[in-house]
Amino acid sequence: MWQLAAKLTSRLPAELAHNLTIQALRLGLAPVANQLLLPTNIAGMAFDNPVGLAAGFDKNAEAYMGAFRLGFGCVEVGTITPLPQMGNPRPRVFRLTADDAVINRYGFNSKGMRVAAAHLSSRSTRHGILGVNIGANKLSQDKAADYHKSAAHLSRFADYLTVNLSSPNTPGLRDLQHEEGLRACLQAAFDGRDDACGPKAGRPPIFVKLAPDLDAAELFRSMDIALDCGISGFILTNTTTSRPENLSSALKDEAGGAFWPASHLFGTAENSRSS
Ligand SMILES: Cc1cc2nc3c(=O)[nH]c(=O)nc-3n(C[C@H](O)[C@H](O)[C@H](O)COP(=O)(O)O)c2cc1C
DSSP: OHHHHHHHHTTSOHHHHHHHHHHHHHTTOSOOOOOOOOOEEETTEEESSSOEEOTTSSTTSSSHHHHHHTTOSEEEEEEEOSSOBOOSOSOOEEEEGGGTEEEEOOOOOBOOHHHHHHHHTTOOOOOSEEEEEEOOOTTOSOHHHHHHHHHHHHGGGOSEEEEEOOOTTSTTGGGGGSHHHHHHHHHHHHHHHHHHHOSSTTOOOEEEEEOTTSOHHHHHHHHHHHHHHTOOEEEEOOOBSOOOTTOOOTTTTOSSEEEOOGGGGTSOHHHHHHO
16 A cells, blocks of 8 residues: 555655655554664664654654654754745756656755744654754845754754755855854854753754765865864765766756765666666
């Protein structure tokens, strides 16, 4: 039955399929997986297993309980912005079926931190590790202040927080992965978290999510700065603005962040499937 549901949703426009899947999980209309146990410890957090659902699926923290029931050891909700915003005009997510790839330019469509907090406050069990991924509003004049606001508002619901500075779909955001911008955003997130939780044990560790389009020198410099600020780890990586030459789909030049399987590093998806 679930295979049929997957087949049907794959025929729908991508964003509609995404939204219907969120609603199905929210309503508990999803299979319950056998618990996969492979205990893993990261930054002081005990994961039942190391398979996580990345940010971008459950943007408004509506369906994370259903995602845990699917068997994920970790679910990262968001990206959540302080104020609600619509994101980019549709269509804004594209399946590159021939390439097993996806391009999205959602642009942080978010119902905002207050709606997310309401959903997170009804978390019924502490089962699974819940990450909360925070971002800045597109029109915000002070992006660092946005990280302070969201960290202060959402920290108490999170097992860990992710400061997302790597979406390619918010103009100027990725510039904040460097030097003073990076320090300012991370410091703001730490201050927001500590304002909410106090300087005590049990407050959520903070990670930073970086783009795959940094060159090695930029990446190491940004990591050094982030570690110096007290970051507990890195989420690597967000989607890329690069396009491998072997993509064949007509939609391959749509603007946005692309995600494709590792097989593209070695050959076409078709080659890797038949090998
Ligand atoms: C449709 C879509 C929407 C995404 N939205 C977000 C987002 O809101 N915030 C974010 O940090 N990452 C977002 N991502 C990036 C994913 O979280 C993830 O980092 C990326 O797809 C790479 O996945 P991988 O680590 O499995 O290779 C999105 C990805 C896709 C495909």
